[in-house]
Amino acid sequence: MKHLLLVHHSQTGSTAALAQAVLDGARDEAISGVELRVASPLSADAEDLRWADAVILGTPENFGYMSGALKYFFDRIYYPCLDHTQGLPYALVIKAGNDGSGALTSVRRIVTGLRWREVQAPVIVSGEVNAAGLAACRELGMAIAAGLEAGLF
Numbered sequence: 114m115k116h117l118l119l120v121h122h123s124q125t126g127s128t129a130a131l132a133q134a135v136l137d138g139a140r141d142e143a144i145s146g147v148e149l150r151v152a153s154p155l156s157a158d159a160e161d162l163r164w165a166d167a168v169i170l171g172t173p174e175n176f177g178y179m180s181g182a183l184k185y186f187f188d189r190i191y192y193p194c195l196d197h198t199q200g201l202p203y204a205l206v207i208k209a210g211n212d213g214s215g216a217l218t219s220v221r222r223i224v225t226g227l228r229w230r231e232v233q234a235p236v237i238v239s240g241e242v243n244a245a246g247l248a249a250c251r252e253l254g255m256a257i258a259a260g261l262e263a264g265l266f
């Protein structure tokens with residue numbers, strides 16, 4: 114069994130809706146060899162990351178950055194994980210009012226330090242959550258879970 118961790122934060126529900134679509138994709142009936150764990154960045158810790166064979170992060174863009182909750186997660190796991198999660202496959206979902214580039218840059222800076230591997234293009238949903246955004250998130254979840262199951266990462 115491979116392990117997929119989803120860590121996401123949402124204040125008003127839109128990132129949570131995207132995260133649910135990621136989960137729906139990862140739970141596609143064609144995929145059977147992947148166990149999922151969902152955690153808030155306020156409580157997820159280094160043990161969750163050591164458990165994970167891949168991680169998907171979800172965050173709104175706040176003040177041109179990732180959410181404070183996701184930053185808090187990185188603040189706590191960075192040094193405990195630095196020597197243990199290098200090469201960890203990860204993917205990112207961002208919900209923003211604008212283009213989400215501030216959140217993207219902020220996450221990439223930290224995961225570059227951690228030496229995680231971005232194995233799928235980030236999904237950035239700008240404006241209202243719509244069918245296309247939900248479909249992209251569902252596809253992302255399915256791609257990561259299927260890739261894990263197939264041993265691609």
Ligand SMILES: Cc1cc2nc3c(=O)[nH]c(=O)nc-3n(C[C@H](O)[C@H](O)[C@H](O)COP(=O)(O)O)c2cc1C
Nearest residue numbers: 123124125126127128173174175176177209210211
């Ligand atoms: C305090 C705060 C700061 C925000 N800053 C930005 C920002 O810098 N850029 C942006 O595109 N959207 C910004 N937004 C809009 C949120 O990214 C957007 O409303 C998002 O959908 C919220 O996600 P959530 O419903 O999962 O909490 C901000 C929202 C809040 C509450």
